[in-house]
Amino acid sequence: xxxxxxxxxxxxxxxxxxxxxxxxxxxxxxxxxxxxxxxxxxxxxxxxxxxxxxxxxxxxxxxxxxxxxxxxxxxxxxxxxxxxxxxxxxxxxxxxxxxxxxxxxxxxxxxxxxxxxxxxxxxxxxxxxxxxxxxxxxxxxxxxxxxxxxxxxxxxxxxxxxxxxxxxxxxxxxxxxxxxxxxxxxxxxxxxxxxxxxxxxxxxxxxxxxxxxxxxxxxxxxxxxxxxxxxxxxxxxxxxxxxxxxxxxxxxxxxxxxxxxxxxxxxxxxxxxxxxxxxxxxxxxxxxxxxxxxxxxxxxxxxxxxxxxxxxxxxxxxxxxxxxxxxxxxxxxxxxxxxxxxxxxxxxxxxxxxxxxxxxxxxxxxxxxxxxxxxxxxxxxxxxxx
Numbered sequence: 001x002x003x004x005x006x007x008x009x010x011x012x013x014x015x016x017x018x019x020x021x022x023x024x025x026x027x028x029x030x031x032x033x034x035x036x037x038x039x040x041x042x043x044x045x046x047x048x049x050x051x052x053x054x055x056x057x058x059x060x061x062x063x064x065x066x067x068x069x070x071x072x073x074x075x076x077x078x079x080x081x082x083x084x085x086x087x088x089x090x091x092x093x094x095x096x097x098x099x100x101x102x103x104x105x106x107x108x109x110x111x112x113x114x115x116x117x118x119x120x121x122x123x124x125x126x127x128x129x130x131x132x133x134x135x136x137x138x139x140x141x142x143x144x145x146x147x148x149x150x151x152x153x154x155x156x157x158x159x160x161x162x163x164x165x166x167x168x169x170x171x172x173x174x175x176x177x178x179x180x181x182x183x184x185x186x187x188x189x190x191x192x193x194x195x196x197x198x199x200x201x202x203x204x205x206x207x208x209x210x211x212x213x214x215x216x217x218x219x220x221x222x223x224x225x226x227x228x229x230x231x232x233x234x235x236x237x238x239x240x241x242x243x244x245x246x247x248x249x250x251x252x253x254x255x256x257x258x259x260x261x262x263x264x265x266x267x268x269x270x271x272x273x274x275x276x277x278x279x280x281x282x283x284x285x286x287x288x289x290x291x292x293x294x295x296x297x298x299x300x301x302x303x304x305x306x307x308x309x310x311x312x313x314x315x316x317x318x319x320x321x322x323x324x325x326x327x328x329x330x331x332x333x334x335x336x337x338x339x340x341x342x343x344x345x346x347x348x349x350x351x352x353x354x355x356x357x358x359x360x361x362x363x364x365x366x367x368x369x370x371x372x373x374x375x376x377x378x379x380x381x382x383x384x385x386x
Contacts, residue, residue: 018112019142020171021180021205022135025116031210031331032324033292113139117378127220127321131213133376138209140376141177145170164198165190179367180208185346203339204346210332211357214325215364216373224315228325232358240354241333242286243326249284250322254313255302260284272301289330295323332357 016024023031113136117129146152149170154163168190171177182204189201218228227250231243257263264277275283275294282288290298315321336343336353350356 015206017202017206019139019146020167020177021202021209022113022139022142023206023209025113028135031328033327112136127217130220130373131216134213134216134373135209137176137374137376138180141174145174145177161193164193180205180212182346182348188346200342201346204343207332207335207343207347208360210328211360212364212367214328214361215366216368217321217325218361218365219368219372221315221321222369224321226321226325228322228361229358231322231325231329232354232361240286240352241329241357243329244283244289245286247290247322247326248280250317251298251302254317267298267301270301272297289327329357 015027018024113132117132117136145167149163149166151163151167154160168186171181171186181201185201185204188197192198214228214232218226227246230246230250232241233246252258252260252263255263255266257266260277260280264280267275274297275290279288279294283290317323333353340353344350348356348360350359
């Protein structure tokens with residue numbers, strides 16, 4: 001998809017998919033601009049956090065004993081120094097894996113969504129908990145399907161064609177997995193047989209799962225009525241969505257700032273170190289998307305001594321729902337900016353992402369209202385992801 005809008009330029013980060021089409025925790029956090037396991041970065045420092053992310057996001061493969069010793073040292077430090085961010089179960093799960101024994105090569109652990117649920121701190125809100133439950137549910141169902149079909153062994157034995165047909169049929173018969181897969185993607189998966197075809201089908205389902213969560217959040221916060229539709233509204237004159245501009249308008253309306261100039265004046269009075277007027281203009285027009293740092297500066301400058309917790313703001317804005325939705329839409333644009341033409345046949349008939357995204361979010365909202373996300377049982381140890 002060719003797009004002249006500078007807000008969508010750039011190379012999206014690599015996504016590690018497990019259990020058919022479920023992204024790993026760190027990929028989602030990078031996409032949504034969130035922190036990683038509470039204050040891990042504060043304790044381990046930037047280099048330690050990067051090393052931790054490389055280790056925990058490994059979905060497969062092995063490492064040498066020397067590499068694993070280095071990674072195990074980080075885990076021990078995390079368990080020792082982050083008792084508030086890492087649950088006892090987290091330490092219990094990693095504990096046996098820190099004993100290297102006498103083996104020369106060892107499998108690194110994968111941070112599954114069930115592991116995330118065990119380790120999440122108490123301050124994680126209900127909406128984010130349900131989003132994590134959603135990923136955990138999809139990961140569990142995919143794991144069960146692949147285990148029942150013994151997919152890895154059949155692929156290794158050269159039975160790839162029949163195995164992929166069985167995977168497609170298994171998805172068709174699973175009411176939890178099927179809504180994310182179009183019939184076109186399943187046919188592509190079971191008939192083409194190439195790795196590129198498998199990746200395309202999985203990527204299309206992955207994108208559907210990302211979009212489904214926008215509708216899920218709408219359904220979870222039905223009473224608060226978060227205006228996610230504004231984030232995916234098509235600007236027909238420009239031909240794209242402008243989630244950053246919609247987010248900025250929501251803030252201006254919440255603080256009774258009718259124009260961009262009045263917002264600039266408010267920030268200057270508060271002594272805000274950015275964003276400046278040119279940056280706000282770029283956000284408003286959609287030429288740039290707000291960075292986390294500058295957006296944080298803006299919100300902090302708007303904090304009122306009489307309402308330091310922003311209790312007078314609409315709850316979707318106060319709870320960060322609109323900010324999350326805007327960044328998710330922005331991330332989808334980055335993903336599709338690289339592969340719209342490849343994925344378009346498997347996700348719908350729209351000519352552009354902007355034309356497809358709004359109706360898709362509405363469809364998923366209706367889906368979650370009619371079929372609420374089921375309760376996801378707490379995870380049980382030990383947790384293993386392959």
